[in-house]
Amino acid sequence: MKNILKDTKQLLKIALTDIRLKNDGKKYVDRLCEAIAYHDHRYYVLNDPVISDAEYDRLFDLLKKIEKKWPELVFPTSPTQRIGEKLTGAFKEVAHLTPMLSLDSSYDMKAFKDFDARVKKNARRTNIMYTIEPKLDGAGISLVYEGDYLVKGATRGDGIRGEDITNNLRTLRSIPLKAAFSTYNIHKVEIRGEVVIKKESFKKLNRHRKEAGLQLFANPRNAAAGSLRLQNPEEVSGRNLTAWLYQISYAVNKEGMDVLANQICSHESAIHLLQSLGFKTPDIQKASSVKDILAICDQWNAVRDEYPYEIDGLVIKVNDFAEYKKLGFTAHHPRWAMAIKFAARQATTTLTGIDFQVGRTGAITPVAVLEPVYVGGVTITSASLHNEDFIHNKDIRLQDMVIVQRAGDVIPYIVKPVKESRSGKSQPIKFPKKCPSCHARIIRQEGESVWRCINVNCPAQVKRRIQHFASKHGMDIAGLGVKTVDRLFSANLIRCIPDIYHMDLHRIKAVAGFGDQSASNLLNVVEASKSRSLWRLINSLGIHYVGERTAHTLADAVACVTDIGNMKKKELEALPDIGDKVAASIYAFFKQRENVKMIRELKKAGVKVCNKQSRSNAKFSGLTFAFTGVLKKYTREKARDTVEQFGGRTVDNISSKVNYLVAGKNPGSKLKEARKEGRLKIIDENKFQKMIR
Numbered sequence: 001m002k003n004i005l006k007d008t009k010q011l012l013k014i015a016l017t018d019i020r021l022k023n024d025g026k027k028y029v030d031r032l033c034e035a036i037a038y039h040d041h042r043y044y045v046l047n048d049p050v051i052s053d054a055e056y057d058r059l060f061d062l063l064k065k066i067e068k069k070w071p072e073l074v075f076p077t078s079p080t081q082r083i084g085e086k087l088t089g090a091f092k093e094v095a096h097l098t099p100m101l102s103l104d105s106s107y108d109m110k111a112f113k114d115f116d117a118r119v120k121k122n123a124r125r126t127n128i129m130y131t132i133e134p135k136l137d138g139a140g141i142s143l144v145y146e147g148d149y150l151v152k153g154a155t156r157g158d159g160i161r162g163e164d165i166t167n168n169l170r171t172l173r174s175i176p177l178k179a180a181f182s183t184y185n186i187h188k189v190e191i192r193g194e195v196v197i198k199k200e201s202f203k204k205l206n207r208h209r210k211e212a213g214l215q216l217f218a219n220p221r222n223a224a225a226g227s228l229r230l231q232n233p234e235e236v237s238g239r240n241l242t243a244w245l246y247q248i249s250y251a252v253n254k255e256g257m258d259v260l261a262n263q264i265c266s267h268e269s270a271i272h273l274l275q276s277l278g279f280k281t282p283d284i285q286k287a288s289s290v291k292d293i294l295a296i297c298d299q300w301n302a303v304r305d306e307y308p309y310e311i312d313g314l315v316i317k318v319n320d321f322a323e324y325k326k327l328g329f330t331a332h333h334p335r336w337a338m339a340i341k342f343a344a345r346q347a348t349t350t351l352t353g354i355d356f357q358v359g360r361t362g363a364i365t366p367v368a369v370l371e372p373v374y375v376g377g378v379t380i381t382s383a384s385l386h387n388e389d390f391i392h393n394k395d396i397r398l399q400d401m402v403i404v405q406r407a408g409d410v411i412p413y414i415v416k417p418v419k420e421s422r423s424g425k426s427q428p429i430k431f432p433k434k435c436p437s438c439h440a441r442i443i444r445q446e447g448e449s450v451w452r453c454i455n456v457n458c459p460a461q462v463k464r465r466i467q468h469f470a471s472k473h474g475m476d477i478a479g480l481g482v483k484t485v486d487r488l489f490s491a492n493l494i495r496c497i498p499d500i501y502h503m504d505l506h507r508i509k510a511v512a513g514f515g516d517q518s519a520s521n522l523l524n525v526v527e528a529s530k531s532r533s534l535w536r537l538i539n540s541l542g543i544h545y546v547g548e549r550t551a552h553t554l555a556d557a558v559a560c561v562t563d564i565g566n567m568k569k570k571e572l573e574a575l576p577d578i579g580d581k582v583a584a585s586i587y588a589f590f591k592q593r594e595n596v597k598m599i600r601e602l603k604k605a606g607v608k609v610c611n612k613q614s615r616s617n618a619k620f621s622g623l624t625f626a627f628t629g630v631l632k633k634y635t636r637e638k639a640r641d642t643v644e645q646f647g648g649r650t651v652d653n654i655s656s657k658v659n660y661l662v663a664g665k666n667p668g669s670k671l672k673e674a675r676k677e678g679r680l681k682i683i684d685e686n687k688f689q690k691m692i693r
């Protein structure tokens, strides 16, 4: 088995080259068939795949290409000649009324253009209407109704025969036990669908399994497939499975005559029929041009993450049943449908090392160093391992092959190690006993999952605090990112936050990597940062539990940052959204002498520590304006920036509206402009007129 995994790795590398240019492609056929058979078994029978779907598809694609070039190598046992799902022997076998195949699929829109051309050629038409629907990622099923009653439910199996899972399927609420097909003159019907599990239910299921010490499912699809094959129907009913029905594959009347091609006529009307009988059906759209279909693909891709069910692509089908006969089937898939898959999100790679990073609060985060791997459009070289428990729970070891996943903007993470491929080289990950930066003691407090370095002067922590101070949501000193801070710290130019304001051109230029221009640019932004809004300064201090929102609350409550230090815990707690934990943390921060000293030094260096608008605010106190459309048009942050531009500040947030107290020197013209553009809604016209006068 280990050899198959090794071979899989080699074959995957070969798949990246152009096989058509090779003369020796033939020699890979047996190896490919063997590897694919192994992965089919892991996937369909054990519900525990050890490579990603995209990697499996790459192997499959390589085999297809070889068979195309050397057609004499196409054996009837080849995975391209049948579908891979195996019968497990745990259930009675049942024959399908019509073959239940896989789909021709591709990640590439060009493949759809070829498909479209082929369809038009074989159907001898220049215009074809297609339906487009989500490809739900679950387990395929087939249902048979006779005389309006559900009589059989089966898995796809090998496409010809499936497993009889009627009793399990009867527990799904989304499958009617009785459906009035007879009103459509249908006596016996076979319908196809996909049983899926909601992303949320999947997470819950895995959480319970983890607590019970059971093996976790790799993804919602495996969870759905595994659940359908449980021996106890009662257990199945607790799994929150849903059946979506997407096709009528066979329908006859009492006389045994086909009503599909003669009466229902199109995929769209079949879906409407199923809907009217109480089945859950996918949303379908229609389009005939490649351009429109491409646009629909883009729309789906954009909402994929928010969709409650996992979808791995779209299925595009010819709408008109009259064309189906002309187009026919291969042994593997129908020629009138194809799946366009979304960009892959998983890949396998090797964990080559661990980087223990120290954050600004001293928290030590293990970060996996990965052999570079391409996933969903980017190359991944690292992934967070979160903490010690995460590593132990997943039993991740050095030199392990791991499955990594990247979804949307989410930071890449490790789904699981592939334990089956473990060699003698793999080693347990040892968590450090001392801080990797300053070698001070590290502690793990009860109830916490992180280890922390307790040395406040720890260089790693200091550097991260400086970087946090300069960050976009802090004092916004562009150009003072991780790498630059590291360089300036090593060169002894910035050893603490106030040092930022004591740099001179000459010394910056002497640091490797800086030129005349970049050095003076940096000094310019540093200078500009001296007059940032008060909330930015508060946010940049790195007070535990104080984020942007709390920073705004505090900035609105005081005239100067030092005033916060004079507030009692109770007074802090009285502010909106500040609880006792946050209040205690703020209070403790201002009781520390180093912190007070730092603020004093910042002030001395020219950083604005008081809210200059505090006096003019009084002039307009009581004037409240509501910005509408803030959440629609802008992020809250951008709305705030807009308000700050004309000297206003936030007074309170109401879920969909943000109210601002507007102040500053003659904001009239800007306010009028904002109103004209629809950014400002006036609550009290009289007050507004008075104010802009």
Ligand SMILES: NC(=O)c1ccc[n+]([C@@H]2O[C@H](COP(=O)([O-])OP(=O)(O)OC[C@H]3O[C@@H](n4cnc5c(N)ncnc54)[C@H](O)[C@@H]3O)[C@@H](O)[C@H]2O)c1
Pocket (backbone or CB within 6 Å): 039, 040, 042, 043, 044, 049, 050, 051, 052, 053, 054, 056, 057, 083, 084, 101, 102, 103, 105, 133, 134, 135, 136, 137, 138, 139, 140, 141, 156, 193, 194, 246, 282, 315, 339
């Ligand atoms: N990771 C692995 O080791 C491994 C192993 C085997 C297979 N796989 C994955 O499984 C795929 C092959 O599985 P497959 O044969 O089920 O093919 P498929 O998943 O590419 O597509 C066919 C299936 O899609 C489903 N489907 C969902 N929505 C549909 C809709 N609206 N209309 C029609 N069908 C719809 C049906 O069940 C149908 O049988 C491979 O491409 C690969 O991604 C992975």
Ligand SMILES: [Zn+2]
Pocket (backbone or CB within 6 Å): 358, 435, 436, 437, 438, 439, 440, 453, 454, 455, 458, 459, 460, 461
């Ligand atoms: Zn340290």
